[in-house]
Amino acid sequence: MxxxxxxxxxxxxxxxxxxxxxxxxxxxxxxxxxxxxxxxxxxxxxxxxxxxxxxxxxxxxxxxxxxxxxxxxxxxxxxxxxxxxxxxxxxxxSPEFFFSAPLWLLFLSVSAYDLRHKIIPDGLVYALIIFSFGYMFFFRFEASPFLSIFSGPVIASPFLFLWLISDGRWMGFGDVKLALSIGWFLGLAQGFYALVFAFWVGALVGLFLIFLKKTGDVGLSPKLKNLTIKSEIPFAPFLIIGTLIVFFLELSPLDIFLL
Ligand SMILES: [Zn+2]
Structure with a gap:
């Protein structure tokens, strides 16, 4: 206590x-x-x-x-x-605490920075990649080396794909690097769950913002007035919310339907 x-x-x-x-x-x-x-x-x-x-x-x-x-x-x-x-x-x-705590501090900084400046700074995201690789290496690697190493690139690949086909308009390259570190931190299965939660929460917030815009009730923030779904909503905070749900609540997307 x-x-x-x-x-x-x-x-x-x-x-x-x-x-x-x-x-x-x-x-x-x-x-x-x-x-x-x-x-x-x-x-x-x-x-x-x-x-x-x-x-x-x-x-x-x-x-x-x-x-x-x-x-x-x-x-x-x-x-x-x-x-x-x-x-x-x-x-x-535990050793796990001292390895994951810096990751959460970086995740939070990246989210707030993305919301404020609409970009993910390289310095922070490279630190994330190093810490998440370390976390993977010390706490998951031994159990399944092959899956552990590939969990990062696999979780990052949908973002890389979106980044490539949209020429960086739908998804920034910062999101690709962030997803890489989430994959190494959570592993393949949980990393995938985090992505699903991120898209769900992102879609809900997106619908809510469109609703606010449609009803004209944008007194909250003048920024909302010229909001377009495509470019203006930073995705990093949603990825981190997904990571939070999976890591702390230990939920999978299926659990939501069973609640
Ligand atoms: Zn003052």
Whole structure:
């Protein structure tokens, strides 16, 4: 119990670091070491930077200029804490925990980065490929070397196919590399389940967005107005949701029909 709370709090702190990576990676990473408000550039004190708590206490606004703070901050912090907590509850402090925890941090960063910037950064996805290959090598390879090695490329192949025939318009090459790492992380069967869940969740969200657009109720976000299914919806978050469902809930698509 106490260790669980410690893991959760540690996750909140790691999450606030991930926010920095998600926002700054690729443009001016670590060029300004001191945190400041994006709107008024006022330097932020440590009590402005407490994960989740500061956002709640300040009502989601900057203390100095009252401009709105992105929901991304508390959300990424909370999700990081929950991912580390669930990993700990499932695996304890086992070697598997220490190999899979970095994978979840990278999965989360890639999802948030894809949602924010509509692209999957190479640096993060290469780190994912290395960690997932390591995970496969240490925890699955011995049982079935052949299947383990090929699980990554096999799971990536439908995305490679979509990328090739659409000239990169339906699916980015980042999604191909992400699927490669999901295949190595989950293995062939579970990797396939994750893809099925990803397409289901993606289709549901897509239908929901079309419904919102049709009914004209797009007051939520002006971005929705010029949304087209083909290009604008990033697919990485759905792949990761599929991976979450398979890894933590241990569900297969068939289980859904039996619920
Ligand atoms: Zn400000």
């Amino acid at each position: 106490l260790t669980g709370i410690f893991v959760f709090i540690f996750g909140l702190i790691v999450g606030s670091f991930l926010n920095v990576v998600i926002i700054r990676y690729g443009n001016r990473f670590f060029s300004s070491p001191r945190s400041e408000c994006f709107s008024c550039s006022h330097p932020l004190a440590f009590f402005d930077l407490l994960p989740v708590l500061s956002f709640l206490f300040l009502g989601g606004r900057c203390r100095y200029c009252q401009s709105k703070i992105s929901w991304q901050y508390p959300l990424v912090e909370l999700l990081t804490a929950l991912l580390l907590l669930f990993s700990y509850l499932k695996l304890g402090f």
